[in-house]
Structure formats: structure tokens, C-alpha cells
Amino acid sequence: MSWSKNVSNNAWRCGRLMSMYPRHYVNPIYQRDAQCSKRVELSRLSHMPIKGALNNSSDTIFNGEIKQKMINYITKNGEGFLSRKLMVQTFEMIKRTQLEASYITPEANERGTDAESLLIQAVENCRPLLQLSSIKRGGVKYHVPIPLTNKKSYFLAMKWLLEASREKDRKVSLPEKLAWEILDAAHGHGRVIKKKEELNRQCESNRAYAHYRWS
Template identity: 65%
Template sequence: MAVFYRIALRSSIYSYRSMSMFPQHYADPFIKREMEDLNKSELTKFYHIPIRAALNNSSDTVFNDEIKLKMLNYITKNGNRVLARGLLSRTLEIIKRAQTERMHLCPEDKQKVNTNAEMILIDAVENSRPLLQLTSIKRGGVNYQVPVPVTTKRSYFLAMKWLLDAAFEKDHKVCLPERLAWEILDAAHGQGRVIKKKDDVHKQCESNRAYAHYRWS
């Protein structure tokens, strides 16, 4: 009987870990930028606590950004990450050149032109994030398009997906980094096909707001 109890207890622990190789009492890894905010007294409690290994993409460099890393993951096809990194780097370079050229053409607006390509990418993704989306809910044998809020994780996914889809839909005679760069620049300035698509989704949710109560029924 004791043997079956140990087996059941072990299986329940493994299922609770969600297939993690580290036990639950292991602490999450820290990056240096986070540890700078902690004082010495707060760090002493981690002296005797085991810490999980950091992920391969974890870095304490100032050039590391979560949005840029997700965009890199979405560009990657068939595991060719080297090619995806080169395409994204080329895209950021084109954005930097375009903004620098614009800054030199308009010296009076020099302070207003943002030449940081990574910040422009972040602004484009933030401007493209939808707040609502339509989902099909069946009530009384009829499917209704009900507007529901979009979670933060899905809103970032949709924004980056729309940017990449808009770049792939453009003229294929132009290389992908250039197409993606212009879509990012348009979205960062609140215009372009991605912003129009987001506005269309919001308009559809507004027109179907009469069915919003089906979300809780």
C-alpha cells in the first residue's frame, strides 16, 4: 500500500510541475538589471535557495528587448534563426537610414525625428495592438459574432502577425526587410494597412456591441 501511495504522490508532483525539470522550491533566475534594484539585505535570502537555470535567450544587455525577441521568433521559419536574425537586423538598419535621411532633410524638425529603430519597432507594435476582437458564440442555434476583450499576450501576437502579413502581401520584387521596414514606419506614425485593419476590427466590434451580453450568458 505504501508503494502505491509513493507512486501516486510522485505522479501528482510531476503533473503539478507542468513538465518542468526544476522543483517548485527553485527560485527564478535574475538578470543584472533587476539585481541592481535589490539591496544587500534582500539578496541574502537567496544565498541558500537553488535557482533555476536561465533561458538561452536571456541576456542582461541593454540591446535585449522582449518585443524584438518575439518578432524574431515570428520571422523564423523552419528553424533558420540565423536568417531571421539577419532579416530583422536589415529591417532595423533600413529604418535607421530612413529616419536619419528624414532628419537631415528637415533640420527644423530634427528634435522630433526618432532615429532609434528599436523604439520605432516598439511604437509600431503598441499602435497596432487591438483592444477587442470578435468571437463566434452559438445561442439558440444561431452563431453570433460577440466582441470580447483581447488578452495582452494575444494583442502583441496579433500586432506582430499583422505587420508580417502586411509585409508579405506587398510587391515581392522588393526584399522582405524593406517591405517590413516601411510597414513598421507607417504603423509607428499611426497610418498604414495594419492600423486600418485594427480600426476595422474595432468598428466591427462596435457594430456588434448589441450581442456583447452573450459573452456572460
């Protein structure tokens, strides 16, 4: 019984690692800006097999990388339609809030009403540069500051925004709570900005242990 279970687990793992494309196939470059900046690389790849682009890979004004990642992080139990609907409602709430603020104070009009631009600005403001990693040396654990990759920093920024919006009052809908968190982060304040600054302070106080990263 245990042998058959191990075989099935190994087959499932192999199936997860398998792909319909061989390893020598290269990833597609579908963004127009990337194609213009990588003309030399495109000419080199002109005779190489290329993987097919994903269904959500398109270079249009309606598709954004950060927006698509945020939709994926909102998604639970495969409810992609629901997560897209929540993101649309969040953008609508952001634009409505910015328009109302522009009628009251002219300074708010300078920040713009483009919800996607405000989302990108909020994620950029929330991105941490370092994180603390527990490393054991001589029987003692030290919290060592380690630089983050771009992918991990973007992930933490969007994760913190969603966690902060979900921790608020349950009587308020998620789009409204997420819209307020995005606006606060885009303007440089809010709980997520404080969390990032606290992490930076902890990394600064533990910088004396940074050499343990290589030892």
C-alpha cells in the first residue's frame, strides 16, 4: 500500500514538472517596449523555437503586469471571475474617491484619477528592499538582513496591501477597503508603509550581522 502511494506521489510530482515544450524552447517576448529594447536579442532568437504566449499575455492598455498579479493574489479556489470583478470595483472606488477629493481640494487633482497608475505607485512605495533571515551560527540564531529580489519585493508589497485590507472591519466590502489601502500607500502613508518602515528599521539595527550571510 505504501509502495503504491509513493509511486503515485512521484508520478504526480513528475507531472507537475513536465511541460509541453522542451527545455530548449525560449519564452516569448510580447510587450512592444521589450521588443524595441531587445532587437539584438530578437534577431538572435529568430531561428529558435519559441513557446506560445499565455492567454492573459497581451500588450494592450487593458492589461498590466502588476494589475494581473494583484488579481491572481486575490483569487481563491479558482474564482478568477470574482477576483476580476473585485478589482474592477476597487478601481471604480479609487477613481470616485479621487474625483470627490479633487472637487474639494485642487491639490488632489494633481495626483490624478488613473486607478492603475495609483496602484503601481502604491506597490512601488510599499516594496521592501531587505528582509530578515534567521541564520544559526555557533548555536545562536541571528536575524540577518538579506536583499530581496524584484519578484519577491513586488510579491510582499501586494501581499501586505491585501492583508491590511482584509484585517479591517468585515462590514465593509473588500473593494472599498483595498481602495483605501492603495490610496494611502500611493500618498506615502498608511499601515503598509508603516510596516515597511518598521522592517527597514529592524534591518538597520541588525546590520552588524550582515556578514553572517556569507560565512
